[in-house]
Amino acid sequence: MTTILKEKALFLMRQALNNPNADFRDGQWEAIKDLLENKLRLLVVQRTGWGKSLVYFLATRLLRDQGFGCTLLISPLLALMRNQIAAGNRIGIKAETINSSNTDNWRLIETKLLANQVDILLISPERLANEDFMKNILVPLSQKIGLFVVDEAHCISDWGHDFRPDYRRIVRYLEGLPKNIPVLTTTATANNRVVNDIKAQLGSNLRVRRGDLTRKSLRLQNIYLPSQAARLAWLAQHLPQLPGSGIIYALTVRDAQRVADWLKTQNINAKAYYGDLDTEVRIGLEDELLNNQIKALVATTALGMGFDKPDLGFVIHYQRPGSVVHYYQQVGRAGRAVETAYGILLSGNEDDEINNYFINTAFPPEIHTQKVLNELENAVDGFSIPQLEQKLNLSRGQIDKVLKILSLEFPNPPVTKIGSKWYLTSVNYQYNREKIEKLTQIRRQEQERMLEYMKSQQCLMAFLATELDDPNPQKCGRCTVCVGTRLLPESFTNARLNQANLFLRRSNQILEPRKQWPPQALLTYRFSGNIRDNLRAEPGRALSLWGDAGWGELVKQGKYRANHFDDELVQATFEMIQLWKPQPFPTWVTCVPSLNRPELVPNFAKRLAEKLSLPFKPIVRKIRPTQLQKNMSNSYQQAHNLDGSFAIDSWTGMRGNVLLVDDMVDSRWTFTVIAALLRNTGSGLVYPVALALNSLGQED
Known part of the structure; x- marks a missing residue:
C-alpha cells in the first residue's frame, strides 16, 4: 500500500511542478506518509524553498481521493500563495480562500464547502476572530476536515521572532477538532526554543521533522557602511552587475520608498513594496519581479514569508535586521533554482535605533x-x-x-x-x-547575535544554521569568509557619494492634509465632522526626516543643542519651496508659536520669509499652555490638547495665501487646527512647511 501511495504521490508531484523528472527531496515523502498513514500531528522545519507547500497539497489530493474531507489551511500569506495554488490546480485541487477582499463570494464558497466541493480552504488566522465565519462555516466544517495545516507555524510562539497574537486562536480551534485528524505545521525559521513552545501548545505528541538549513547556492557577504549616502552610492554602483533580479530589504516603509526613488534617479528599475499598498498594486509588483521586468523590489518584511521566485538572483539588506532568524528567512528567498545567488548584508548607523524601537x-x-x-x-x-x-x-x-x-x-x-x-x-x-522581560531580553540577545554575525570570522552560512539549531551545520565554501576575499567590492566613486548626499538633501516629504475632525475633540472651536474645503490645509512639505541622513541631523542639532536653526536650513527650505512651487504662490509667512521656545521657530520663519522676499507676520498667538504634542498618543488626544489654545490676529494682507512654518510634524493636528483658524479669520490657502517629519511613529 505504501509503495503504491508513494508512486501516486510522485506522479502528482511531477504533474504539480510540471517537471517529469522531479523527485522527492529528503523528508518530503516521509512527511506525507506521516499524515496519510499515521494521522500524526507534525511540525516540519525545512529551509525556504524546500517545498513545504507541496507536502500539504499532495497530502490533500491523496486524502481526498480516499474520501476524506477538505483541508483547512491557515496562513498569513494568502496574497502570496498564487504560485502554490496554481500548482495545486495542476493536480485537480479545488482551492478557495475566504478573506476581506472577496466578501461577495463568501455565500457561494460556503455552499460549496458544505456540499464537499472544495478540496482546500485557505484562511488567515485573523479570520478565526470573525464570529459569523466561525458559526456559519468553521463549526459545521470542523467534524468533516481531512487535514489541518498551519503555515508559518513559528508565528504561534511568542518566543520567536514573528509572534502574531491571532495565531493563538488556532490552538483554541484545534482543541475542538477530533483527535484523529492529521495536523501539519510548517516553518523555515524555528530554533529549539520556538519548537518547544509550539510543542507545549499543540501537544507533546507533536512529531518534529527537521532538515538541513544550509543553502548551497547562496554567497554571503557583510558590508558596514555607516551613512545612508554611502549605502545608496554602493547600491547604485554595484546593483547593475548582480545577476537577474532580486529584493532589497529595508526596515521601514520610508526607507523602502527612499531607496527605490534613489535607484530610479540612477536609471535602475526599482519599486517600493510594503504592507499598506492595495492588494492589486502588491500583486502587480510581485508579478513584475517574478517576470524579471524590474531589477529589484525594495521591500519591508511584507515581502518576507511565502514569496516564491526560484531564480531570484540576490537579496540585499539596506539595514541590519533585528535577528538572525529574520535574516535567514529573508536572505533564503534567493537562489533556490540557480547555481549562484548573492546575500549581501549592508549595515549602518541607524540600525540599532530602529531595532530598539521595534x-x-x-x-x-x-x-x-x-x-x-x-x-x-x-x-x-x-x-x-x-x-x-x-x-x-x-x-x-x-x-x-x-x-x-x-x-x-x-x-x-x-x-x-x-x-x-x-x-x-x-x-x-x-x-x-x-515573561515579557524574558522575551524582551531574548530580542536584545538576538540583536547582539546579528552584530556578531556582521563581524563573524567563521563561515557565515554555518553561523546562521547554528543560530537556528541546525543539528549539523556545514561550511558553505562560498561566503566571503570561506573564500577569504570580498565577493563584491565595498567601494564606490566620490561622484556617486556626492549624488547620494544631494538626493538625501532633496528627499523632502509630502504632508497630506487631514480630512476629518476627531469626534468631541474640539468643542471650544466647534470643529466637527469632515473638515470643509474652505478650512482645510493644502498639501505641505517637510524638508527632512527627524535625525536622518540629509538635513535631519542638522535639524536635531538646531532644536536641542544650539536652540537655533542654521542658515543652511533656511537655504535648503528656500530651495525646496522653489522646486515645490505651490500654486497660487504664498504672499506672506507665519509660524506656529510656542510658549516653551518662543524664539526658535519665529526666528527661522522670519529668515525664510526674507529669503523669499515675503512679509513675516507672527499673527498666530498661543493663549494657553498645552501638553507637548509628542506626549499625546492618538488623534483625539492630539486634537483635544490644542482645543482653545490658539488665537489669530488679523492684518491687512491676510487674504493672501500663506506659508505656515513649524520645526517638527508627525500627527499634523497642529497644522490642521491653525490652518482652519487662519482660514476662518480670512486668510487664503494655507501651505504647511516643517523642517522635519518625525519618524518611527513618534508623535510631534
Missing part, C-alpha cells in the same frame, strides 16, 4: 494594560475603541494591541468583544511581567 514597542507595557482594564471596569456598557481613545492617552495601535492580547488569553480571557464594544469578564487578570 523591541520596545513589541509588547504593551504593564501600565497600558492596566489603564485599559481600569477604564473598562468603570464602563457602564462597555467601550468602543474610539471611546477608549477619548479616555486614554494611548494610540489606537496600543489600545488594539492590549485588547487583542487580553482577548486571546487562554483558556479564560479577561475581556470580550460584543458588537463594537469591549467588556470585562469575571477573570482576574495578572500581567506576566517576568
